[in-house]
Amino acid sequence: MKSYLFILISAIVLVSCGPDRDAINEQIYQESVKYNAEKQLGITIDLNQTWNAIKEGSITVTADADLEDIVKVQILTESPFYNDEARVLNSVDCQRGDVVTITYEIPAYLTELVASCVNSKGIQRIKVFKVGDLSVSFGSSTRAGTRAEASEIPTFTSIKLKSPVSSFNAKRAQQGASCTIDGKTYTEWSNSNWENEQMWDPADGQTFDNGWKLDSEKNKGHIFRDIAGFDEGELATVQKIINDILYKYTVTKEDNTYGVNKRRNNLRFIKQTPYFTLNNNYIYTNGKGCVTLIPIQAYTDEFKMNHIYYYYYKPEDVPAGMDEVDYIKSLPKYKAIQVERIETTAQSKEGAFFRNKEFLLPYYKNAPHVGDNEASAVFPAGYKIGFLNMKHSNGNYSFDNVKHGCTYGDGRLNYAVNHIEGHFKTAMDTSIGGSVKEGMKFNDPRIACFSANGKTYMTFEEGADCNFSDMIIEIGGISVTEPENEETEEIVVKDESGLSHTVLSSQTRTIETLEPIFENEANVYTMCFEDRPVNADYDMNDVVLKASRENNHSVRIRVVACGAQDVVTLCGIEGETDQSRYLNNREIHDILHIGMGTFANTGGQKAEEAWEVVETGNMTIAQFLKNIYIENNTTNTTIKMSSKSGEPPCVIIVPFDFRYPKEGKSITKAYTGFLKWAEDLNQNQDWYTAPEQSLIYTGN
Numbered sequence: 001m002k003s004y005l006f007i008l009i010s011a012i013v014l015v016s017c018g019p020d021r022d023a024i025n026e027q028i029y030q031e032s033v034k035y036n037a038e039k040q041l042g043i044t045i046d047l048n049q050t051w052n053a054i055k056e057g058s059i060t061v062t063a064d065a066d067l068e069d070i071v072k073v074q075i076l077t078e079s080p081f082y083n084d085e086a087r088v089l090n091s092v093d094c095q096r097g098d099v100v101t102i103t104y105e106i107p108a109y110l111t112e113l114v115a116s117c118v119n120s121k122g123i124q125r126i127k128v129f130k131v132g133d134l135s136v137s138f139g140s141s142t143r144a145g146t147r148a149e150a151s152e153i154p155t156f157t158s159i160k161l162k163s164p165v166s167s168f169n170a171k172r173a174q175q176g177a178s179c180t181i182d183g184k185t186y187t188e189w190s191n192s193n194w195e196n197e198q199m200w201d202p203a204d205g206q207t208f209d210n211g212w213k214l215d216s217e218k219n220k221g222h223i224f225r226d227i228a229g230f231d232e233g234e235l236a237t238v239q240k241i242i243n244d245i246l247y248k249y250t251v252t253k254e255d256n257t258y259g260v261n262k263r264r265n266n267l268r269f270i271k272q273t274p275y276f277t278l279n280n281n282y283i284y285t286n287g288k289g290c291v292t293l294i295p296i297q298a299y300t301d302e303f304k305m306n307h308i309y310y311y312y313y314k315p316e317d318v319p320a321g322m323d324e325v326d327y328i329k330s331l332p333k334y335k336a337i338q339v340e341r342i343e344t345t346a347q348s349k350e351g352a353f354f355r356n357k358e359f360l361l362p363y364y365k366n367a368p369h370v371g372d373n374e375a376s377a378v379f380p381a382g383y384k385i386g387f388l389n390m391k392h393s394n395g396n397y398s399f400d401n402v403k404h405g406c407t408y409g410d411g412r413l414n415y416a417v418n419h420i421e422g423h424f425k426t427a428m429d430t431s432i433g434g435s436v437k438e439g440m441k442f443n444d445p446r447i448a449c450f451s452a453n454g455k456t457y458m459t460f461e462e463g464a465d466c467n468f469s470d471m472i473i474e475i476g477g478i479s480v481t482e483p484e485n486e487e488t489e490e491i492v493v494k495d496e497s498g499l500s501h502t503v504l505s506s507q508t509r510t511i512e513t514l515e516p517i518f519e520n521e522a523n524v525y526t527m528c529f530e531d532r533p534v535n536a537d538y539d540m541n542d543v544v545l546k547a548s549r550e551n552n553h554s555v556r557i558r559v560v561a562c563g564a565q566d567v568v569t570l571c572g573i574e575g576e577t578d579q580s581r582y583l584n585n586r587e588i589h590d591i592l593h594i595g596m597g598t599f600a601n602t603g604g605q606k607a608e609e610a611w612e613v614v615e616t617g618n619m620t621i622a623q624f625l626k627n628i629y630i631e632n633n634t635t636n637t638t639i640k641m642s643s644k645s646g647e648p649p650c651v652i653i654v655p656f657d658f659r660y661p662k663e664g665k666s667i668t669k670a671y672t673g674f675l676k677w678a679e680d681l682n683q684n685q686d687w688y689t690a691p692e693q694s695l696i697y698t699g700n
């Protein structure tokens with residue numbers, strides 16, 4: 001068979017030198033295309049392969065999120081919060097309560113998507129759904145905090161505190177000029193003003209009303225109530241929000257470069273949050289009710305060593321002439337949670353998400369003393385609340401242990417502890433003796449706050465890396481006031497890298513929430529052509545188009561590259577368009593304003609992209625692209641998506657901002673997973689996410 005084909009090929013080469021392809025038998029042409037493909041690719045193509053990696057679907061969305069002034073609903077690939085990777089697949093303008101059906105076109109490997117209600121200010125509330133689900137609604141899962149019946153609030157007026165213990169910073173500072181930890185000598189605590197820091201726990205044996213209780217075990221010293229788990233569908237949504245920004249482990253080569261011990265470096269995210277940029281990770285109370293903590297994950301082997309404390313002050317309470325940081329060091333620290341009581345060891349190992357206990361942060365009115373202290377469950381307005389994690393083995397307060405120490409949300413308080421070698425210092429940047437590329441500085445926070453989907457979370461870095469997802473706690477709140485009209489204020493903040501973000505400050509809950517406005521890019525679909533199927537080199541860059549949704553009824557189409565020498569005309573763009581920008585029926589070199597026979601944007605010459613917006617009506621992007629084809633006027637051939645499956649890949653559609661190969665580099669080398677997918681379309685469906693960097697065009 002092969003030798004027979006070889007004879008045919010020779011014949012074609014002879015014939016195709018002439019101007020007229022009509023003489024070539026269509027079947028001979030197709031077989032020679034196939035022969036070249038099998039030679040170039042070296043595999044047998046899956047008989048069902050259509051070279052279109054897009055999966056289509058639709059979902060009916062009820063726009064009932066707890067959000068004023070909803071203006072649209074959109075479908076995203078991932079959670080939009082602090083996540084540059086999330087892409088908008090489609091959006092429909094609507095109002096609160098509307099029920100809308102939205103089509104989407106996604107990479108075949110995605111199994112979960114995100115529906116989002118967006119309001120006029122750009123604030124979003126999301127809900128995760130499964131590809132194939134028929135409908136999704138938001139309902140109570142996006143409710144921002146809870147407003148209590150009076151019966152939910154404990155009515156105590158005093159709390160008994162037991163004898164305090166000195167903090168590790170205090171014990172180490174009390175050593176004088178230097179202190180020794182596990183044989184190493186440190187001077188960071190000398191003259192550090194830490195020596196008076198004390199840790200106060202509620203004493204055992206107290207009872208509270210309205211469902212609140214002290215832990216039944218001795219010496220836990222935290223006050224909590226049992227709460228119902230996640231609302232319907234909320235668990236999947238919370239998991240997605242957390243994992244899309246704070247996933248614990250490294251997954252890509254880049255992650256590995258910046259991580260340590262296979263833990264991802266999530267420090268960059270922490271530093272984007274307005275709580276860090278504006279507030280040093282303090283939260284501000286507004287006097288509307290109780291402030292509570294609801295643990296949702298403790299993905300750490302050391303969870304039994306973690307003890308969460310808090311402190312609070314009014315900025316105007318700092319004595320004149322006193323350094324604010326020294327003032328904070330001297331403040332009493334109160335127990336909030338002993339983490340060993342929130343989960344099992346098995347849950348800690350699998351990174352389970354849960355939501356079953358709500359811990360109260362009592363307000364102690366005066367400086368604490370052993371015995372009864374005047375206290376209330378409602379936190380007055382105007383306080384900054386800060387958090388720390390006191391890490392130590394239970395009952396063991398020895399400062400001579402590298403894992404023992406207090407780590408704070410206010411990074412200025414971490415300077416000394418971050419110097420402890422063999423544990424905390426490992427999380428520092430390599431330039432200051434740590435192990436993490438782009439790791440922490442000595443003054444960086446180890447607890448961060450962020451708001452997403454109407455809730456505010458705290459996330460902890462307890463140890464020797466920068467994954468910042470050792471523990472995740474929702475900052476809850478039980479409001480005692482009637483919900484008022486939204487009190488929001490827009491603030492523009494700059495992050496460390498100098499980028500400006502609009503943040504909406506809201507006072508609708510018991511603490512101020514700071515929610516940035518996230519605008520995610522539209523998903524980009526890429527269509528690649530080979531211009532000479534008979535002797536294709538499969539660099540898939542001879543004509544490259546990119547398409548993205550402009551809105552529910554129009555598509556932006558761009559011509560981004562020409563890696564063809566032949567005269568090639570772009571055809572089949574269907575739909576109304578602005579005639580001043582038309583691309584249809586024009587020669588590709590002409591479109592890009594480059595010389596005939598030259599390449600652009602495939603490695604050598606660069607050219608500006610050309611684009612137009614086309615009214616596509618009800619057509620999906622996939623349908624719109626499938627209609628587009630090229631005419632090779634040099635060889636007199638038409639190259640279009642084959643209506644049959646199992647044909648050679650002369651045209652492919654990728655549901656992604658695909659980095660096509662450089663000039664002359666085969667897609668089989670640039671994407672090593674491509675051939676497996678070509679042979680079996682159920683394998684390696686995400687092949688286009690893992691390029692060989694040196695073989696793809698990245699703009700240079």
Ligand SMILES: [Ca+2]
Nearest residue numbers: 463465467470
């Ligand atoms: Ca960690």
Ligand SMILES: [Ca+2]
Nearest residue numbers: 537538539542
């Ligand atoms: Ca080519």
Ligand SMILES: [Ca+2]
Nearest residue numbers: 539541542563
């Ligand atoms: Ca080419």
